[in-house]
Amino acid sequence: MSILKEHSTPHDVSILSSGVRIIGKFSSEGNVRIDGHIEGDVDVTGNLTLGESSMVKGNVSARNITVSGKVEGAVFATEKIILESHSHLLGDLTAKILVIQEGASFNGKSSMNNSNERQAE
DSSP: OOOOOOOOTTTEEOOOOOOOEESOOOESSSEOOOOEEEEEEEEOOOOEEETTTTTTEEEEEEEEEEESSEEEEEEEEEEEEEEEETOOEOOEESSSSEEOOTEEEEEEEEEESSSSSSSOO
C-alpha cells in the first residue's frame, strides 16, 4: 500500500517514530525526523533531524542534519550539522558549518568543506 500526496510543501516532514526499526537503506526526497532505529544508510535530500531516541548504524547524508540521538557511521551535510547536547557520534563528519553543543559526544574526524561534493574516501 502506498500513499501519494498530490501537493507537498518544502515544510512537510516525514516522521519515523520511536517504535520503528528499519534494516536496509532509507532514502527520502523531503525533510525527515527519525526517532526510531535504522541499520543501514540514510540519504535525505532535505533536512534531517535525529531525535533523542534515534539510533543509526550506517552513513547519513542530508542538506542540514541535527543530531540528538546516536549515530555510528559517517555523516555528510551539504550545509550544516548540529550535534545537540545529548548526541553521540562515532564516525567522521563533513559539512560547511559545524555546531557542537556542550555535552555532545563526537569521536571521529571533521572536515569543513565548502564544496557540495563528497570527498573521495
